[in-house]
Amino acid sequence: MGRVRGEAGRVSRRGLLGGGVAVAGVAGAFVTGRATADEAPPAGGASASRAPSYDFRGVRQAGIVTPAQDRLHFAALDVVTDSREELMTLLRAWTVAAERMTTGLPAGEIGPVEGSLDLPPDDTGEAIGLAASGLTITFGFGPSLFRDAEGRDRFGLADRQPEALRDLPHFPADLLDPARSGGDLCIQACADDPQVAVHAVRNLVRIGFGTTSVRWSQLGFGRTSSTSVTQDTPRNLFGFKDGTANVRAEEAVALEENVWVGSSDDASAAWLVGGSYLVARRINMTIEVWDRQPLGDQEAFVGRTKGSGAPLSGGEELSTPDFAMPGRGGPIIAADAHVRIVHPDQHGGARMLRRGYNFVDGTDALGGLDAGLFFVAYVRDPRTGFTPVQNAMAKHDALMEYLKTTGSALFAVPPGIGPDEFVGQALFD
Amino acid sequence: MGRVRGEAGRVSRRGLLGGGVAVAGVAGAFVTGRATADEAPPAGGASASRAPSYDFRGVRQAGIVTPAQDRLHFAALDVVTDSREELMTLLRAWTVAAERMTTGLPAGEIGPVEGSLDLPPDDTGEAIGLAASGLTITFGFGPSLFRDAEGRDRFGLADRQPEALRDLPHFPADLLDPARSGGDLCIQACADDPQVAVHAVRNLVRIGFGTTSVRWSQLGFGRTSSTSVTQDTPRNLFGFKDGTANVRAEEAVALEENVWVGSSDDASAAWLVGGSYLVARRINMTIEVWDRQPLGDQEAFVGRTKGSGAPLSGGEELSTPDFAMPGRGGPIIAADAHVRIVHPDQHGGARMLRRGYNFVDGTDALGGLDAGLFFVAYVRDPRTGFTPVQNAMAKHDALMEYLKTTGSALFAVPPGIGPDEFVGQALFD
Numbered sequence: 001m002g003r004v005r006g007e008a009g010r011v012s013r014r015g016l017l018g019g020g021v022a023v024a025g026v027a028g029a030f031v032t033g034r035a036t037a038d039e040a041p042p043a044g045g046a047s048a049s050r051a052p053s054y055d056f057r058g059v060r061q062a063g064i065v066t067p068a069q070d071r072l073h074f075a076a077l078d079v080v081t082d083s084r085e086e087l088m089t090l091l092r093a094w095t096v097a098a099e100r101m102t103t104g105l106p107a108g109e110i111g112p113v114e115g116s117l118d119l120p121p122d123d124t125g126e127a128i129g130l131a132a133s134g135l136t137i138t139f140g141f142g143p144s145l146f147r148d149a150e151g152r153d154r155f156g157l158a159d160r161q162p163e164a165l166r167d168l169p170h171f172p173a174d175l176l177d178p179a180r181s182g183g184d185l186c187i188q189a190c191a192d193d194p195q196v197a198v199h200a201v202r203n204l205v206r207i208g209f210g211t212t213s214v215r216w217s218q219l220g221f222g223r224t225s226s227t228s229v230t231q232d233t234p235r236n237l238f239g240f241k242d243g244t245a246n247v248r249a250e251e252a253v254a255l256e257e258n259v260w261v262g263s264s265d266d267a268s269a270a271w272l273v274g275g276s277y278l279v280a281r282r283i284n285m286t287i288e289v290w291d292r293q294p295l296g297d298q299e300a301f302v303g304r305t306k307g308s309g310a311p312l313s314g315g316e317e318l319s320t321p322d323f324a325m326p327g328r329g330g331p332i333i334a335a336d337a338h339v340r341i342v343h344p345d346q347h348g349g350a351r352m353l354r355r356g357y358n359f360v361d362g363t364d365a366l367g368g369l370d371a372g373l374f375f376v377a378y379v380r381d382p383r384t385g386f387t388p389v390q391n392a393m394a395k396h397d398a399l400m401e402y403l404k405t406t407g408s409a410l411f412a413v414p415p416g417i418g419p420d421e422f423v424g425q426a427l428f429d
Numbered sequence: 430m431g432r433v434r435g436e437a438g439r440v441s442r443r444g445l446l447g448g449g450v451a452v453a454g455v456a457g458a459f460v461t462g463r464a465t466a467d468e469a470p471p472a473g474g475a476s477a478s479r480a481p482s483y484d485f486r487g488v489r490q491a492g493i494v495t496p497a498q499d500r501l502h503f504a505a506l507d508v509v510t511d512s513r514e515e516l517m518t519l520l521r522a523w524t525v526a527a528e529r530m531t532t533g534l535p536a537g538e539i540g541p542v543e544g545s546l547d548l549p550p551d552d553t554g555e556a557i558g559l560a561a562s563g564l565t566i567t568f569g570f571g572p573s574l575f576r577d578a579e580g581r582d583r584f585g586l587a588d589r590q591p592e593a594l595r596d597l598p599h600f601p602a603d604l605l606d607p608a609r610s611g612g613d614l615c616i617q618a619c620a621d622d623p624q625v626a627v628h629a630v631r632n633l634v635r636i637g638f639g640t641t642s643v644r645w646s647q648l649g650f651g652r653t654s655s656t657s658v659t660q661d662t663p664r665n666l667f668g669f670k671d672g673t674a675n676v677r678a679e680e681a682v683a684l685e686e687n688v689w690v691g692s693s694d695d696a697s698a699a700w701l702v703g704g705s706y707l708v709a710r711r712i713n714m715t716i717e718v719w720d721r722q723p724l725g726d727q728e729a730f731v732g733r734t735k736g737s738g739a740p741l742s743g744g745e746e747l748s749t750p751d752f753a754m755p756g757r758g759g760p761i762i763a764a765d766a767h768v769r770i771v772h773p774d775q776h777g778g779a780r781m782l783r784r785g786y787n788f789v790d791g792t793d794a795l796g797g798l799d800a801g802l803f804f805v806a807y808v809r810d811p812r813t814g815f816t817p818v819q820n821a822m823a824k825h826d827a828l829m830e831y832l833k834t835t836g837s838a839l840f841a842v843p844p845g846i847g848p849d850e851f852v853g854q855a856l857f858d
Contacts, residue, residue, distance in 0.1 A: 071623075071650070073789065112668055113736035117725030124720055125668020125735055126787075129661070179792075194500075194623075194650035195664075198789050202666075202798060206720050213796035219789055221500070221623035221648065232558075235624075237631075239541055239554020291553055291635050296546030306554055307542035358555070360502065360627050360648055361790060363608075367642035369631065 053132035056099040058416040061423070063136030063190055064259070064276060064353065064378050065249035067228040071194040072220035072357040073201045074280065074374065076183025076409055077212040079145065084155040088428055090211045094139065094204055095422040104132035107203035124206065126199050133193035137200055139423045140278050140411025143167055145184040160427060162269035164277060164381045165412045172394040173405065180282055180407030183215045188278070188376070190355075194221070216407065218282060220357020220374045227355060233309060233317060236373055237285050237358050238402070240302050241309030244317055245344065247353040258351045258385060259378050271426035274415030276378045279352075279386050282359075282407030285372040290402045301398040303337030311339060336398040342389050350385050352377040372403075382410055482561035485528040487845040490852070492565030492619055493688070493705060493782065493807050494678035496657040500623040501649035501786040502630045503709065503803065505612025505838055506641040508574065513584040517857055519640045523568065523633055524851040533561035536632035553635065555628050562622035566629055568852045569707050569840025572596055574613040589856060591698035593706060593810050594841045601823040602834065609711055609836030612644045617707070617805070619784075623650070645836065647711060649786020649803045656784060662738060662746060665802055666714050666787050667831070669731050670738030673746055674773065676782040687780045687814060688807050700855035703844030705807040708781075708815050711788075711836030714801040719831045730827040732766030740768060765827040771818050779814050781806040801832075811839055 054062045079087055097107040106112055108122025115121055146161035148154055167182070189200040198219075205214055224236045225243035229250050233241040247254045256262070261272045290298070295306065303321065304311055312332050313322035321339055325332045333340050344351050355378065360371040379385030394400060414424045483491045508516055526536040535541055537551025544550055575590035577583055596611070618629040627648070634643055653665045654672035658679050662670040676683045685691070690701045719727070728734055732741055732750065740750035741761050750768055754761045762769050773780050784807065789800040808814030823829060843853045 075792075113724065113734070115724060117728070118723050120721050121668075121724050121727075121735075124666075124716070126664045126666055128664060128668070128736070195787065198650065198666075198787070198800075202716065202720075202800075205798070206717070209717065209721075214792045214798065215796070217789070217792045217798065219648075219650065219791070221627065221650070235555045235557060237553075237555055237627075239550075239557070287553070287631065288635070288638065291631075292549050292638075294547050295542065295544060295550050298550075299546070305542070306550075307557070358624065358627070360646070362648070363504075363643045363646045367644070369634070369643065369646065371627075371631075 052134045053103055054134065054136050056095075056102045056137065057418060057421075059274065060260075060416045061138045061275070061413060062102070062416075063138035063188055064355070064413070065227055065255065066134075066136050066190070067231055067249070068223040068225050068355055069134045069136070069190040070192050070223055071190065071197050072223075072374065072376075073189045073194070073197040073217065074220070074376070075187045075189075075201045075205065075217040076142070076215045076280075077185045077187070077205070077208060078215045079154075079184045079211060080213050081211050082154065084157075084428075086211050087155055088422070090208055091139075091424055092422040093207050095417070097203060097207055098137040098139075098200070098423070101127075101200050101203065102132060102135045102137060104130075104135075107207070124199065124203055126202075127196055130193055130196050130199075133191040133196040135189065135191040135196050135200055137204070138188040138190075138278075138413060140186040140188070140413040141165075141424065141427070142183045142185065142409065142411050144182060157427065160268060160271060162266045162272055162412055164266065164383050165269075165410065168279070168382065168390075168408055168410050169387060171390050171405070173400055173403070174394075174408065175404050175406055176408050177406050180216045182409050183411070185212065186278065186280070186409065186411045194219070218359060218374050218407075219361075220359050222358040224356045224358055224373060225354040227353060236356075237287055237371055238290055238298070238302070240298075240304065240306055241317060242373075243354045243356070244304075244309055245351065247351050254351060255353070258380055259353045261380055265381065269412075271424075271429070272412055272414060276380065276413045277382050277385075278411045278413050279375070279377045279379060279382055280407070280409045280411070281375040281405055283373045283375050284364075284370065284404045284406050286368070286402050286404070287371055288368045300334055301336075301338060301402075303333045303339030312337075334398070336396055338393070338397050338399045341392050341397040346392065347389050348384075350379075350389065352379050352385055352389075378413070481563045482532055483563065483565050485524075485531045485566065486847060486850075488703065489689075489845045490567045490704070490842060491531070491845075492567035492617055493784070493842070494656055494684065495563075495565050495619070496660055496678070497652040497654055497784055498563045498565070498619040499621045499652055500619065500626050501652075501803065501805075502618045502623070502626040502646065503649070503805070504616045504618075504630045504634065504646040505571070505644045505709075506614045506616070506634070506637060507644045508583075508613045508640060509642050510640050511583065513586075513857075515640050516584055517851075519637055520568075520853055521851040522636050524846070526632060526636055527566040527568075527629070527852070530556075530629050530632065531561060531564045531566060533559075533564075536636070553628065553632055555631075556625055559622055559625050559628075562620040562625040564618065564620040564625050564629055566633070567617040567619075567707075567842060569615040569617070569842040570594075570853065570856070571612045571614065571838065571840050573611060586856065589697060589700060591695045591701055591841055593695065593812050594698075594839065597708070597811065597819075597837055597839050598816060600819050600834070602829055602832070603823075603837065604833050604835055605837050606835050609645045609647075611838050612840070614641065615707065615709070615838065615840045623648070647788060647803050647836075648790075649788050651787040653785045653787055653802060654783040656782060665785075666716055666800055667719055667727070667731070669727075669733065669735055670746060671802075672783045672785070673733075673738055674780065676780050683780060684782070686778075687809055688782045690809055694810065698841075700853075700858070701841055701843060705782075705809065705842045706811045706814075707840045707842050708804070708806045708808065708811055709836070709838045709840070710804040710834055712802045712804050713793075713799065713833040713835050715797065715831050715833070716800055717797045729763055730765075730767060730831075732762045732768030741766075763827070765825055767822070767826050767828045770821050770826040775821065776818050777813075779818065781808050781814055781818075807842070
């Protein structure tokens, strides 16, 4: 008797989701909610609760001003081919798969279980039955995509490399692991279900097999920023609210000034207008040492109360810090307090859109937790929006005693795409 | 002007939770739900959705038959003192903190922000505003707690070491990393919010400072087992449903036979009666190679369909496999199919209660994802309940080509405790 496939073989992610993907996608005018919010949420598996989905196509890439999802899988990849055509083919394939997965569909048209038994499935299957879970997939291009370490033009793109897209300078106290730094391409997958984020990266990596290899990847288990006024500010592993002065989706003017690349920013990078730069930094926290500091010292280092996140000068979380207010033997917000060092007022008004995540990657060699903040920030120009702030922090910030940056990367994140375009297409036109 | 602490400083996890911890805790007769299920869920932060809480005290430790939560933080620790008294003091302190945290309270009585500015807080604060999130904390004792590598009795416990609590034998294809194996003590923290699980382990590690150091720790982002008939079977990173034949909370007889240590099992280990053994195995999957296998081969290796999880002999997920049913050129469930090799019928009826989690720990040296299954199983006796099954799997299972075990540990998990007892107290009485 030959093998017979029953009903069992035909369950697909699509099938389980049915037509009722619930949508709560309101991340700004450019993210259009699909379907209607009053449709019933999908029935089924443990994670099939009401979850939003976000359009992959639009004026901007999703995953920047989208309300920060709870979980992250970030991957940096190197291109292993010399062929510009193969690189473009990959970006086309990634676009198709990303658009599918962000709606809750399998990565490929056939799906994880509906195809021929004689072929590998075009989806790996671990997301069968899971909802879209607010998945966003955001792609970026690293400096090394344009010129290799010897300065060679790898794909005929060198004359389009933005001036601002150069390796970040070495900062004081950087202890970078080359195996956790750099990369030709990046994929930021954010979702409210970690299995959905992992599934997205894994399937994009699978599609890239032969064209790319993974240079490093990072899971984040808890968001540390809010990117919308509708979200509470979460806590980092110091136990503090972080990113209170974040640029948020609702601040159209601040986004134009601080996040989106403008049309007159760089004559050689017209393809990047409307995009942004993504700064990724893997920042280990020495949390065991931190946990032994008195509460007052912790708050003095940060410049905020640990409870509400209000500045030590008083008020509520969102109150403007009063850096002149006197305290005992000096200003109440100390000269080396984090909130003062990185405050936009100290940097010509420069603000970032932060989108970081807490991570714990097991144990370090000394028996401490290998834990900290995977810092992700979007800026209009890293030379003015990130480097001066990071230099000031590295030199003067009281928190630096408890931080060790072990990974670093910079990527140019192209704008969104219209129908029939592939991600980053303008770079190749 | 001196520093004045405002209202802001007084926000605590307790305060934000109010009195309304929602409860949906039904894990068996010995886990008693607290409060009433019809109370309103807590208001507040992003993770403050309706979440159950589970009693830390009871006939059994929670976290075994408790419906498997979505996220895991597991830590193995070594005791760095020679003092039996210090070890007992630690277990007392852990008991207090664990009981508090599983109800959504801070680890210590003072809390993260309500204490003196001149002292370190007795809670690290990153769970402020988060609900109990179904947190369970389960403790275990490794073989090395009883005798060190030279066979010395470290804490006067050697004559109470169970016969079954010895390092697991070396299995074919084990590629164990000593830095991911063994440990004097273990903490399994499971919750539906990863930040709550991480917070629990971190605070227990903090309390252990000077008495213990972390040997290894592991995060799991997605459960791969259901421990209750009320739960769907989730998927591992092969994309398959796993653990279908799991012992579940509702199977009282099977639990007695396969999971709980019986009163006549071991005369030297009366303290362990009603407890269990926890087998932990970090199993890397070569998922990139797996993803290139034809669907039919994947299903043949597993012996189940990828869609519904039904045995290849037909039926539904929970149907009994028909190992005699003929297929093309042999039985339809192949001789080396995983489901056949590990089936209880092949091992005198031995079943385990599995409680594993998917993990991704970044990237391996070859540019693949460092990903797989953190296998956790509870058994009444690892010599009969685990070792024969693992030996058969290592020698004969078609899946082994895609698996590499990089970590391994065994712990005795004492039974639950009554009022005023500390975890594992019977071991010291």
